[in-house]
Amino acid sequence: MFQKTKAQIRHLEEDASILREYYEPSQKEKEENDDKKRIKILEAQIRHLEEDASIIREYYEPSHFLKSFIEENEDLKAKILEKKTEMDRVMMENQKLVKANDKALEKIDLLNENFEKLKKNTNSRYGF
Numbered sequence: 001m002f003q004k005t006k007a008q009i010r011h012l013e014e015d016a017s018i019l020r021e022y023y024e025p026s027q028k029e030k031e032e033n034d035d036k037k038r039i040k041i042l043e044a045q046i047r048h049l050e051e052d053a054s055i056i057r058e059y060y061e062p063s064h065f066l067k068s069f070i071e072e073n074e075d076l077k078a079k080i081l082e083k084k085t086e087m088d089r090v091m092m093e094n095q096k097l098v099k100a101n102d103k104a105l106e107k108i109d110l111l112n113e114n115f116e117k118l119k120k121n122t123n124s125r126y127g128f
Contacts, residue, residue, distance in 0.1 A: 062070065
């Protein structure tokens with residue numbers, strides 16, 4: 001009976017060994033499973049990074065409204081520059097006119113002085 005039990009144990013161990021070989025993954029299968037797990041982990045990390053990038057993009061990239069506002073602002077800056085250039089040109093013309101006006105006023109003053117001198121000379125001749 002003892003012999004029979006040893007034989008049964010041996011058969012059970014052989015069966016267990018066969019079952020282990022059949023059901024336990026080999027080293028290659030373990031490595032493949034580990035690789036698959038790593039791939040899943042990396043894919044999850046990529047998804048998280050893409051979500052983070054999307055959030056960051058939404059936060060830092062200007063929205064459509066902001067882009068149109070910036071474009072409108074640039075247009076206004078260009079118009080202001082045009083108006084300023086036009087205003088500078090008008091101011092230069094105004095300065096030229098002021099100088100011409102000053103010269104004309106000086107000439108009028110000289111004419112008035114000459115007229116007054118003539119008037120005095122004419123009055124003194126007739127004794128008025």
